[in-house]
Amino acid sequence: MPEGVLVRAENLGKTFSTPAGDVVAVDDVTFDVLRGETLGLVGESGSGKSTVARLLMWLQEPTSGRVLFDGTDLAGVPGRELRTVRRRMQMVFQNPYGSLLPHYTAAGNVAEPLRLHSIGDKDSRRERAKQLLDLVGVNPRFADLYPRQFSGGQQQRIAIARALALEPELLVCDEPTSALDVSIQAQILNLLDDLRERLGLTCLFISHNLAVVERLANRVAVMREGRVVELAPTEELFRAPQDPYTRALLGAVLPVRGQRAAS
């Protein structure tokens, strides 16, 4: 495996059995996430983006194929050691309020992963949580407020601080700004961009919106009906999309060459 690869999805497949029959959510998906890059993952609702994310994080096991994290096949990692691998990858979700513990304060939420991994003592964890809050732009003076007392954008900052507590190498962001006001979205995107540079993070950034991904991603993978139909450097994908579906997706969010986007 090339040294530049942090995570490899190899012929990944996931089929869900439902009362209505089998649903093929992910179908033979192969791609690499390179160290230090932000890989955008786009595609319409139901195309399998979140399922790919859960498979990479090993929150769900694939029906077929492999996930290699830093060269290690996650299927072969025993349960106890999986905890150690999982520390190295964290996730930020669409709905920040739902992902925070409502009865824990901001600092309590951020310190929780440290507590679960028995890192430091109560005081040092609290101190670290305050530093992390500061890092993501939440005033540490508000460390003892509860999630509901913060705005959506601030809640997402707290969720990001919590995701960073264990100093992960991979940050998977699944539609991290879709639930936020448009004016706040840009601030969170700037924050993520800033953090990934300062902390040298590798990111998988999921969105159904190509325009959002264009800002952050070095490369973009386009999913349709469980498959990756195109993967290219961002600039190239936007300049010369190869797949008809990518072109359609681009047309839906951006005016294309003299033509207005359908509204």
Ligand SMILES: Nc1ncnc2c1ncn2[C@@H]1O[C@H](COP(=O)(O)OP(=O)(O)OP(=O)(O)O)[C@@H](O)[C@H]1O
């Ligand atoms: N646990 C499950 N059981 C059954 N079907 C599922 C399950 N999880 C996902 N699916 C199905 O798999 C397909 C892919 O879903 P997924 O959530 O990965 O799509 P997505 O691209 O993230 O969509 P969105 O943009 O709406 O978040 C969908 O048809 C979905 O209904």
Ligand SMILES: [Mg+2]
């Ligand atoms: Mg999703």
